[in-house]
Amino acid sequence: MTGDIVGIPWIVVLIVLPLTGGMACFLFPTISKSLGLIFALAIFTAVVGLGWQLVEQGAQRYAIGGWGASLGIDLYADGLSLLMLVTAALVGLGVSVYSGAYFSREKAKHFWPLWLLLWAALNALFLSADIFNLYVTLELLGLAAVALIALADGADALNSAMRYLLVSLLGSLFYLLGVALLYHSFGSLDIAILAQRMEPTPAVWSAVGLMSAGLLLKTALFPMHFWLPAAHACAPAPVSALLSALVVKASFYILLRLWLEVFALTDTSLGQLLGLLGATAVLWGGIQALRQTRLKLLIAYSTVAQLGYLFLAFPLGTNIAWKGACYMLLSHAIAKAAMFMAAGNILRFCGHDRIADLDRIAQRLPLTLTAFALAGVSIMGLPPSGGFIGKWLLLEASMSAGQWWWAVILILGGLLAAAYFFRVIGYAFTRAGLTHEVGVVPARMEWAALVLALAAILLGFISPAALELMGIGTPFGGERAG
Amino acid sequence: MSGVFLYALLGVGLFVLGLYALIIHAHLLRKILAINVMGTGVFLVLVALAAGNPDAPPDPVPHAMVITGIVVAVSATALALILMLKVSVATGKNHLSDSTRD
Amino acid sequence: MTDNRKTGKALRLLLVSLLCAIAAWLGYAVLGLSLSHVGLGQLVGANLEASGVSHPVTAVLLNFRGYDTLLEMGVLLVALLGVWSLGGMPDYDESSPGPVLDILSRLLIPMLMLVAGYLLWVGAHAPGGAFQAGSVLGAAGVLMMLAGWRLDSRFAGLLLRVVMVSGLGVFVMVSTAMLLIGNGFLEFSPPMAGELILLIEAVATMSIGATLAALFLGSRPAVGPDK
Numbered sequence: 001m002t003g004d005i006v007g008i009p010w011i012v013v014l015i016v017l018p019l020t021g022g023m024a025c026f027l028f029p030t031i032s033k034s035l036g037l038i039f040a041l042a043i044f045t046a047v048v049g050l051g052w053q054l055v056e057q058g059a060q061r062y063a064i065g066g067w068g069a070s071l072g073i074d075l076y077a078d079g080l081s082l083l084m085l086v087t088a089a090l091v092g093l094g095v096s097v098y099s100g101a102y103f104s105r106e107k108a109k110h111f112w113p114l115w116l117l118l119w120a121a122l123n124a125l126f127l128s129a130d131i132f133n134l135y136v137t138l139e140l141l142g143l144a145a146v147a148l149i150a151l152a153d154g155a156d157a158l159n160s161a162m163r164y165l166l167v168s169l170l171g172s173l174f175y176l177l178g179v180a181l182l183y184h185s186f187g188s189l190d191i192a193i194l195a196q197r198m199e200p201t202p203a204v205w206s207a208v209g210l211m212s213a214g215l216l217l218k219t220a221l222f223p224m225h226f227w228l229p230a231a232h233a234c235a236p237a238p239v240s241a242l243l244s245a246l247v248v249k250a251s252f253y254i255l256l257r258l259w260l261e262v263f264a265l266t267d268t269s270l271g272q273l274l275g276l277l278g279a280t281a282v283l284w285g286g287i288q289a290l291r292q293t294r295l296k297l298l299i300a301y302s303t304v305a306q307l308g309y310l311f312l313a314f315p316l317g318t319n320i321a322w323k324g325a326c327y328m329l330l331s332h333a334i335a336k337a338a339m340f341m342a343a344g345n346i347l348r349f350c351g352h353d354r355i356a357d358l359d360r361i362a363q364r365l366p367l368t369l370t371a372f373a374l375a376g377v378s379i380m381g382l383p384p385s386g387g388f389i390g391k392w393l394l395l396e397a398s399m400s401a402g403q404w405w406w407a408v409i410l411i412l413g414g415l416l417a418a419a420y421f422f423r424v425i426g427y428a429f430t431r432a433g434l435t436h437e438v439g440v441v442p443a444r445m446e447w448a449a450l451v452l453a454l455a456a457i458l459l460g461f462i463s464p465a466a467l468e469l470m471g472i473g474t475p476f477g478g479e480r481a482g
Numbered sequence: 483m484s485g486v487f488l489y490a491l492l493g494v495g496l497f498v499l500g501l502y503a504l505i506i507h508a509h510l511l512r513k514i515l516a517i518n519v520m521g522t523g524v525f526l527v528l529v530a531l532a533a534g535n536p537d538a539p540p541d542p543v544p545h546a547m548v549i550t551g552i553v554v555a556v557s558a559t560a561l562a563l564i565l566m567l568k569v570s571v572a573t574g575k576n577h578l579s580d581s582t583r584d
Numbered sequence: 585m586t587d588n589r590k591t592g593k594a595l596r597l598l599l600v601s602l603l604c605a606i607a608a609w610l611g612y613a614v615l616g617l618s619l620s621h622v623g624l625g626q627l628v629g630a631n632l633e634a635s636g637v638s639h640p641v642t643a644v645l646l647n648f649r650g651y652d653t654l655l656e657m658g659v660l661l662v663a664l665l666g667v668w669s670l671g672g673m674p675d676y677d678e679s680s681p682g683p684v685l686d687i688l689s690r691l692l693i694p695m696l697m698l699v700a701g702y703l704l705w706v707g708a709h710a711p712g713g714a715f716q717a718g719s720v721l722g723a724a725g726v727l728m729m730l731a732g733w734r735l736d737s738r739f740a741g742l743l744l745r746v747v748m749v750s751g752l753g754v755f756v757m758v759s760t761a762m763l764l765i766g767n768g769f770l771e772f773s774p775p776m777a778g779e780l781i782l783l784i785e786a787v788a789t790m791s792i793g794a795t796l797a798a799l800f801l802g803s804r805p806a807v808g809p810d811k
Contacts, residue, residue, distance in 0.1 A: 012769040019658060019756055023749045026665065027742065064651045066771040071627050073651045110669035117662050124655060132547055136655045139554045140662060143561055147666030150565065155572040155579075162510065162565050163578050169517050169558055170504065176551065177497060177524045181613065183544065184531040187622030206613040490614045498607040505599060527614065534619025541623035542640035546649055549641070549715055550656045553792075557663030560799035564667050567802075 010050035011062045011075050011127055014085065017043050018120035025112035032112040033100050039116060040096035043123075047082075047089040051469065054082055059473030061129070069129065069190030076129035076191075078473025080326065084126040084253055087330050091245045091337045092119055094452040098341050099238040101442035107151055107236075114151075118144035118242065125250050131179050131262075132189045134254055135172060138218070142168035145247050149235040160230035167217060167227045171251070174214030178207040182262075195261045208263055208270075215258075218251035221274075221311060222281035225304045229288075232300040237344020240296065244303045244340060245333035252310055252329070259314070260322075260476065271314040278311025279409040286416025290423070295343050295353040298420060299336070302379060305413060306332045309394065312406050316397045322476040323467055324393025327459075330466075331386025335378035335456035341449035342372040345441045355424055359432035362425075367446040369428055374453035376421040378460075381414045386459025489530035496523030508577040510566040514559060521555045636777025638709040645713065646781045650770050654759065657752040657788065664748060664795050667802060681731045689731040696724035704789050708778065714785040714792065721793025726800045748798065751791030755784050 021039030025032035053060060059078035068074065077085075095115070103111050121140035128134050146168065149161040183189055185204060186197040198204065220228040228248070232240050259265045285305025292298040306328070313325035345368040346361060347353045362369045378385035391410050398406035459466065500520030504513055525548045532544035570576045628640050628648065635643035645653050681689075700720040707713030735744065758780055759770040767773055772780045 009763070009769065012763065016756060016760055016769075019752065022658075023661075023753055023756075026661075026749055027745050063768065064770050065647060066768045067631070067648055070624055071631060071648050073649055110665065114662065114665050114669065117658060117665070120658065121655075132550075132649075133652055133655070136550060136554065136652050136659065139558065140655055140659050143558060143659060143662045143666060146561065146565070147662065147669055150568070150666070150670055155569070158565065158569045158572050159579055162562075162569050165558070165562055165565060166504070166513055166517065169562075170501075170520075173497075173517070173520050173524055176521075177527065177610075179547075180524060180528045180531070180544070181617075183528075183547075184534070184617050184619060184622065187624060189543075202609075202613040202616045206610055486619070487615055491611050494607060494610045494614060498603050498610070502599070502603050506596070531614075531617065531619060532623070534617075535623065535625070538625055539629075539640075541625040542628050542644050543624045543649070545641045546644035546652075549645060549713075550652050553656045553715060554659050556796070557659050557799075561663045561666045564670050564802050568670055 007053060008049065009062060010046050010053055011060055011077050012064075013046045014043065014050060014123045014127065015075075015120060017046055018116045018123060022113045022116035022120060025116055029109040029112075033108055036112040036116060037096055037100060040093050043119065044089045044093050047085050050077060050085065051082055054079070054472050055469070070188040070193055073133050074129040074190060074192075075127045077127055078475045079470040080253075080256070080473075080475035081126045082472065083326055083330060083470050084249070085123060087249070087333045088119065088122045088126070088246055090455060091241065091333055091452070094334075094337055094341070094448050095238045095241055098241075098344075098445050098448035101444050102236065102238055102344065103151075110151060111148070111236075111238075114144050114147050115242070118148065118247075122246055122250055126253060129191050130189045131182065131191065131194070131258075135176050135179055138172050138175065138251065138254070141247060141250055142172065142218075145239075145243060148239040148242070149231055151239065152234055152236045154234070156230065157234040160227070160234045163227050164231040171214040171218040174210045174217070175254075178209075178211035178214070181207040181210070191257060191261055195264070198262060198264070204263075208265065211258060212255060212270075215251045215255040216277075219248050219255065220304060220307060221277050222284055222304065222308065223277075225281065225285070225307075228304060229297055229300040232303060232340075233294065233296040237340055237347065240300075240344070241337035241340040244300070245337040248303070248307060249329055249333060252307070256322075271317060274311045275315030275406065278308040278314070279406065281305060281308030281311070282409055282413040283308075283416070286413055286420070289420040290416065292420075293355055295346065295355050295358070295424065296340070298355065298424065299339050299343055302339075302417065302420065303332075303336060305416070306336070306379065309390070309410070309413065312394055312409065313397070315403065316394075316401050316406070318397050318401060319476045320393055321397035321401075323470060324390050324395075324397055326390075326470055327386060327393060327463070327467070328390030331378050331390055331456050331459050334452055334459065335375040335385075335387060338371050338375040338449050338452035338456060339379070341445065341452065342368045342375065345445055345449060346372075348439045348445070349441050351439060355427055357432045358424070358427040360430070361428040363429075364438075365441065365446070367450050368441065369425075371446070371449035371453040372428075373421075373425060374450075374457055376417075376425070378453075378456040380417040380421060381410075384460035385457045386463070387456070389460055389463045484536070486530055486533050490527050493523045493526030493528075493530060496520070496526060499523075510569065510576055510578070514562045514566065517562075518555060518559060521551065525551055634774050634777070636772055636774065636779075636781050637707075639707060639711070639713075641711070642707050642713050642781075646784065647772060647777065650755075650759075654752070654755045654770070657755055657791070660792065660795050661749065661752050664798055667799055671803065685731050689727045693724050693728060696720055696727070700724070700789065700793065704785055707785065708782070714788040717785075717789040718792025719796060721789060722796025722800070725793060725797025729797065729801055744794075747791060747794045749791070751788040751795070754787040758784055 025035050062075040064073045121137050125137035146161050146165040181203045186194055217224045232243050282305050285301050289298045289301035309328045310325045313321040378387035381387040381391040395407050395410055497520050500516045503516035528544040528548050532541040635647040637643050700717040703712040704717035762771050763769045
């Protein structure tokens with residue numbers, strides 16, 4: 001480690017900033033709203049800085065404390081990390097703007113420090129190259145998420161927060177036992193070094209099983225999604241947005257890294273199993289979403305379905321399939337955040353979120369309904385949205401791999417999504433039997449949702465550049481023929 | 483077979499025993515205890531195997547990992563316990579209710 | 585009813601056999617490990633000189649893998665924030681402590697503080713360190729609260745929050761300061777390393793002790809009238 005790093009080590013800044021922000025908001029609760037927004041902007045800028053650095057210099061490795069792996073902990077940033085950081089920054093900024101108006105004074109005091117520490121956990125997780133360090137970030141993330149869910153009052157929220165905490169801890173412990181087995185097999189915790197030393201022993205297979213099971217539980221892949229709908233539906237709207245957009249993706253990211261780099265397991269029969277579970281999730285989540293009577297639960301089940309798409313890349317294992325799945329991840333995150341915010345606005349406006357009683361929302365909350373509809377376009381995968389690009393890439397990958405049945409799932413999933421969204425839109429235009437007391441929705445809450453939804457559409461237009469950024473440092477291996 | 487493996491196997495046993503208790507028991511306090519038993523199992527595996535080489539002093543890295551793990555476990559348990567109390571005040575039950583579950 | 589019970593029993597049997605299979609497989613995997621040549625023990629030993637402390641576990645915790653410890657302080661803070669945001673424990677009876685507890689705590693608390701200080705100091709070259717010392721301090725705090733002591737509301741505002749945050753705060757500040765003076769993040773240069781680690785550990789001990797005691801109390805101490 002020489003001292004001649006050109007420019008600022010953004011990779012460290014991205015971790016220090018949200019940690020400092022969280023502490024500052026905790027120390028000075030009266031100005032936490034302004035502090036939170038300032039730090040959100042600063043973090044966003046730092047992500048741009050890191051992106052610029054990656055474009056100029058390629059993938060970055062940073063040895064914390066100057067020791068270097070295996071003795072120390074390394075941070076590592078490539079195109080995949082950048083994608084996750086950008087997702088977090090976009091959603092994070094949107095949520096920060098939205099939350100500035102959403103929470104009461106008393107709740108805001110708790111929300112801001114927890115949210116910024118959650119952001120710190122996300123950034124640290126996306127940048128870590130060390131499997132034990134990843135465990136610590138997972139726990140930081142999980143506890144912050146639980147505390148944020150519990151900010152919503154009421155028995156349902158507490159109940160789902162409790163279940164989420166137990167599930168989250170269980171998943172982490174499975175992961176940690178896997179870490180123990182890997183460390184005692186190879187004497188290192190660094191992902192790159194483990195990848196070099198990897199050999200298929202019983203201990204390694206156990207680690208594969210334990211770590212995958214733990215992470216899949218946290219990612220809520222069918223049939224381990226049972227905790228997700230209640231938790232995501234009961235949380236306060238901006239927290240729902242964070243959970244669906246970012247928190248479940250964090251454990252997916254670790255799983256992806258492990259399978260791609262450490263275990264090199266894709267396009268095996270285990271990969272087929274994940275693909276199968278993913279396909280079932282797409283259909284099951286879609287059907288359950290259709291059956292829901294409450295808007296937030298519908299959106300939560302839609303998340304179950306959308307998470308399924310991410311796993312369709314595992315049986316394919318080609319560069320283009322990974323890029324498709326990652327594009328789905330990015331566009332789902334942004335669209336789903338927008339959608340939960342829109343649902344939060346509707347809930348604030350009507351005082352309920354029963355789909356059948358959405359009394360002429362279209363006329364009375366036009367901005368919010370536009371946001372909801374635009375986000376729906378991306379979730380359904382219609383052109384020109386980001387969701388369309390992701391599905392298109394996955395479709396291309398499955399056809400060129402000769403595994404056409406995944407394409408059928410993609411199309412069926414899209415049809416189901418269309419069915420449940422048009423149902424909501426339909427009720428939003430019609431007069432309901434009951435009229436309701438109207439709450440006031442602050443303008444910034446409507447605009448935050450709309451801008452994010454527009455961003456999800458915009459992703460369809462900037463896909464060549466985005467896909468190129470994603471490929472920095474070749475996180476998905478070289479170009480392989482399908 | 484040395485004592486190292488005996489303790490490591492004991493750790494595996496605790497992990498699975500905790501998992502069983504977590505699934506079987508509905509009472510939240512038992513679930514939280516079960517999670518802690520599982521955690522102890524993992525810590526035991528880590529520390530026991532750290533003394534694997536009889537000719538050298540034990541590997542300090544797993545010890546440090548366990549200390550970090552314990553702090554995490556304490557924090558999580560504290561949050562879980564208060565959440566449990568809140569749940570029981572709000573719902574009058576000391577187990578999870580399944581109202582919104584499919 | 586009996587059918588239910590029967591299926592319940594069958595399910596439980598299935599679960600037990602499944603878990604036994606998992607345990608057997610994990611046991612087999614553990615027994616297959618060859619442990620003689622792996623591990624970072626030697627590497628830690630070789631770099632111990634440069635770490636600023638002479639006890640290998642402390643060296644790993646505060647220097648080689650100090651970043652883990654930094655984030656772990658964050659976990660502790662998040663747990664506290666979570667507990668405080670839940671608004672505290674349901675009321676429980678505050679009975680006055682009996683004379684035994686009262687006298688015992690008066691005797692024990694100074695002793696516990698002394699032990700905590702010793703553990704903190706000895707951590708540099710023998711088993712001990714910030715977390716061990718912090719837990720003893722936390723125990724002292726718990727004992728004080730059981731004996732009926734409560735934090736004066738004058739200190740329950742900013743000052744208390746500063747103490748809670750200081751463990752993470754000082755760690756982040758020192759690590760970032762290293763970056764600003766031209767080292768790497770969390771890179772302690774050898775002549776100062778021992779002192780910096782002691783500083784971080786001392787503050788962390790207080791912060792951990794206070795946080796643990798606060799987690800035990802379960803609610804945010806009442807804040808006096810807003811200033």
